[in-house]
Amino acid sequence: MSSVDQLFDRFGNLLKSWTQSGDKPFSDPDRNHGSLFTSDPILDEAMAELDAFLDDDKEKQERLRRNAEARDRARQQARATPKPAPALPAKLVAAYKTLGLDYGTPFEQVRLAYKRLLKEHHPDKHGSAPEAQKRATETSARINDAFRVIETWHDTGTLGDE
16 A cells, blocks of 8 residues: 555544544644644544654654554453353342252242242141241242242342332
């Protein structure tokens, strides 16, 4: 690509950035060629490249190129960095644990485990001993609460108390 083509490409990028930014550039008399500065970093970078090109300042052109490459590498690394998975609500994990299941168990298996545990710990089954009946009532309440939390999560995607 010839230097004239490069100049026109840079100028095209400059105009595109300037027209899309919506900012009104202003002149800075301290810079060569009366360069324009805006709040748009892309436009400012294009102006710096244009100044370096027009001044035939090879050092500045190389420095700007290295800076642009470093910025591009940083952007690529930021995009490639996996985002941490959202933390599971502790209440939901505890509900699965109460039913003796791992998080993510299909809901039909959750329902079966709930019914099995409720049948096993039903207070009427332990009616002969008052202390055992009290423990069974507490355990049944915990099982019901755990199932309610999982069921609400399954149906609505919330814990119901949000």
